[in-house]
Amino acid sequence: MPDQSVPDQSVPDESLRAHMSPEEFRRQGHATIDWIADYWASLDGLPVRAQVAPGDVRGLLPPSAPESPEPFDAVLADLDRVVVPGLTHWQHPRFFAYFPANSSPAAILGDLVSSGIGAQGMIWATSPAVTEVEQVVLDWLAEALGLPEAYRSDGPGGGVIQDTASTATFTALLSALHRASGGAVRRSGVGGTRWRVYGSTQAHSSLVKAAMMAGLGEDAVRTIDVDASTQAMDVDALRDALLEDVEAGLRPVMVHVAAGSTSTGAMDDVAAVAEVVREWGVWVHVDAAWAGVAAVCPEHRGHLAGVEAADSFVTNPHKWLLTTFDCSTFWVRDRAALTGALSILPEYLRNAATESGEVVDYRDWHPQLGRRFRAVKLWAVLRTYGLEGLRAHVRSGVALAARVADLVSADDRWELVTEPSLSLVVFRLRAGDEETMAAMEAVNASGEAYLSHTTVEGRAAIRLAVGSWRTTQADVDRAWAALQDAAAGQGG
Template sequence: MPESAPGHMSPEEFRRQGHAAIDWIADYWAALDDLPVRSQVAPGEVAALMPASAPETGEPFDALLADLDRVVVPGLTHWQHPRFFAYFPANSSPAAILGDLLSSGIGAQGMIWATSPAVTEVEQVVLDWLADALGLPAAFRSDGPGGGVIQDTASTATLTALLAALHRASAGDVRRRGAGHEQWTVYGSTQAHSSLVKAAMMAGLGEESVRAVAVDPATQAMDVAALREAVDADVAAGRRPVMVHVACGSTSTGATDDVAAVVGLARAHDDLWVHVDGAWAGVAAVCPELRGHLRGVEDADSFVTNPHKWLLTTFDCSTFWVRDRAALTGALTILPEYLRNAATESGAVVDYRDWHPQLGRRFRSLKLWAVLRTYGLEGLRAHVRSGVALARRVAAHVAADDRFELVTQPSLSLVVLRVRAGDEQTLAAMEAVNASGEAYLSHTTVEGRAAIRVAVGSWRTTEADVDRTWRALQDAVSAQA
């Protein structure tokens, strides 16, 4: 009889170490307020604390937990810190963590329905729940012509949308012969996420296929007249417009393009797919009064938003819906003999392997299910409204200090500001706050000038955290005088 592999924990030992791991996480959260938000280590400092090679014999799990404190924590930028205001939030709430833990424990592969029916069907139902909660159209539900799927990130969703768009526009020719037989063109504003260019690169269209459309200087939203001119010029030159990327809450400033106007333009071109990127801001639509930025999404071809940003769900969880699943699965379906099974052949089930580039997939919906059930829609709305209210508090602080100014009007829970004295002072003030460890802010450029982004939305952030960060920013500007 073969020996059991070394290192396997007994159920009793797993239970003990599992409790220890949960205790470590709880202690980590409890200590966050006193830790510098941004990591203070130098390049190579973390690696220098680790041995040059893996241990020959197994070590107790306790030793790994101890090294989290010694090796890992000093090298972390603490995304769960209540004064993390950089980029966008990456909420990892208690319920989501437990849901993710259950997913890891189950360890199922949900590549096709037959490999674990629950992985597919729970995901379908949970995404229908979320679609309804966001006010999305019935066509996006699993019982409609489209449906939803959990991607890893919005970047993958953008690539997936582009592949579906190419399949539809070419009547399957891109799938058979590749994209090189036409001069395809893709459109997004100058504020569109960088994943649009990367999607064009990965799809074989190349960077030069992407048209960066001008924005309104005041709102940073796409100039739809400029989009029309770009599309018309490409058609006149014999090129094939295939997809427009519409930003609903851009990374830089939270700008929102006019979805309805873009859809209206696209409908004059049969091949033009409209993909709405609401990666950060889309989840705000759980609040009926905060759905204005999605007006027109009901007529778009695809829509993505990330619960792993603002909606309390541990990364990775990017929810992606399409109006017509036939274009999506037509672009991506491939069925090798080893995946053939009666359920798939019957046509009665969804095989999510056909809904994104990868074959293997985790039971991601468990963590989203945990969040939806434990917070309820009331709890999620309260969380989103809190972020919006705290952003208004930041904007009020800016308005009350004439050394600062708002660059754009606040967008939901994002505030973009600058120091009036200039770019150098703006960036210096931000870096002083970040270096102090008091808070973490990130920057952007708007119309060629530097600006500071304050993105609220952590599940642990309070008014006191906003006020403390603002005082640190004021002190940094005072120190420049």
């Protein structure tokens, strides 16, 4: 009798293998594209925000994975039965809650190609095309945004596609620490130096997380007050904070500059901040995750004035530039600090191309080793829309936001909290915080639109961010009508 405690090591029968044949893959691929197209076509009639309670989706799934293979048709069927009812529809034309996460047709097809190729682009040698297409595409985008020559791949700096702007901020901080410490942080950690990182009260939360991950701790981040009317960083307050910290024996290492803050779209003065920190050699990181891509339009480049003085810059095509998540483009003015902070070469990655010094190995440009061929979807977007198409998309978002601002200004019950920032409008009911929040929640619960909120100078406000490629004036007007009805329900 065989020993039943020893697992069966025999090769499985071919009949049990679940791999699709090329013909089956082609058939199911067509069916999947059809499903996506049908999903898009159905969006207008679906509630924007998910209408489920916690645990509803989980309850529709079995507790264990299936033992026997199931046909892919069953997966597609369960998208409709299980997944769609539990989705908040980010591609909905009346999704205004957060900055958009666009997933255009060209980007989806590009992402599909990337998945089909399935290459690892960690070093040039593992797939030269993955690296070189990325370099060229980022040079194209840098030129389209009017970024300085130093950010190009043939200059002292260069660009890389990160997963998110949060990772880019972390990477910038590691680079800043490497430069400020002369490499000591890489060798022996942050040590006894009391490092200080700066950002406005409106800076993205990823700045604090970056300090935590870098081993500095959240207390290393000093928040700087903002101008009450613009919500932009108070540069005089920054200067005072720097002087105070230096006198106290702290070491300033990086300042985070918001070029389009999440809360209100506030634009810090890049040039003024860079001038203030220059004498201390502080790394200037510009976070333009949402608003940076608007610079494809020459008339929308004002918020990037002074970016040539920045050490690093990030913007996310996966927000407003029609490129499927994730695709965050990050540039540095001088790559030496970046690669100095992150380069490591184990024996199994050694190769002649790397040793030659003639290629870029992107493993040295971010915390991760493995990396997808993200550039192909951005390449697809830039080519199929062209810069003209991308400019038209951005201008449409700005124009629709301006319409919202006009509607708010024309209704005595409502008021603008800050001036519109590109495609973001921040406003509230004059009646007060409770009424404002209740009106927003009524609209969200109805499924007509989805909005988010913030607080500005201690008072609640509604954020309406336009950006979907599917959004029209009719969608904006429909959302506004829902807000008016909600306001009436609050006695406004």
